[in-house]
Amino acid sequence: MIFCFRYSTRFVIILKNIVIKIPLDRKGFIQGYNEKKIFNKYKHKAVLAELKWMFLGIVCQKRYTTINEIPKNEVYNIKKIIPEFDFDNCDFWNYENWGKEGEKYILLDYGNNPYVASLYK
Ligand SMILES: Nc1ncnc2c1ncn2[C@@H]1O[C@H](COP(=O)(O)OP(=O)(O)OP(=O)(O)O)[C@@H](O)[C@H]1O
Ligand SMILES: [Mg+2]
Numbered sequence: 001m002i003f004c005f006r007y008s009t010r011f012v013i014i015l016k017n018i019v020i021k022i023p024l025d026r027k028g029f030i031q032g033y034n035e036k037k038i039f040n041k042y043k044h045k046a047v048l049a050e051l052k053w054m055f056l057g058i059v060c061q062k063r064y065t066t067i068n069e070i071p072k073n074e075v076y077n078i079k080k081i082i083p084e085f086d087f088d089n090c091d092f093w094n095y096e097n098w099g100k101e102g103e104k105y106i107l108l109d110y111g112n113n114p115y116v117a118s119l120y121k
Pocket of ligand 2: 096097109
């Protein structure tokens with residue numbers, strides 16, 4: 001039933017309806033906790049991938065369709081709603097961090113913050 005794996009800072013297991021993101025280092029671990037914090041705070045306001053649970057930095061999200069392009073206004077909109085996202089070096093411009101549900105664009109990777117960004121080499 002496993003569809004595919006993806007590896008970056010986290011080991012991402014993509015199943016039929018959910019994805020599981022397992023941190024591989026300190027950065028991935030912080031991302032998981034940050035995702036939970038941002039999701040709980042903004043789930044009713046912003047288009048964030050549904051977080052089903054987070055346990056010790058491991059995140060389980062609903063699975064969305066991936067896309068090849070993200071319109072700039074989607075990024076501007078989410079930055080307007082979520083002041084925590086207003087920092088340099090954030091990777092919300094990268095379409096790989098977005099997905100789609102119907103006609104709605106959904107942010108899949110929202111665990112980034114200035115501290116996490118500073119850990120990128
Ligand atoms: N909810 C989801 N539905 C479908 N695909 C997803 C989902 N979440 C992540 N993915 C896929 O897995 C990839 C990696 O996920 P994500 O960006 O959250 O991990 P990451 O460890 O933060 O990676 P990076 O540090 O490279 O941004 C995404 O680019 C996307 O293709
Ligand atoms: Mg990403």
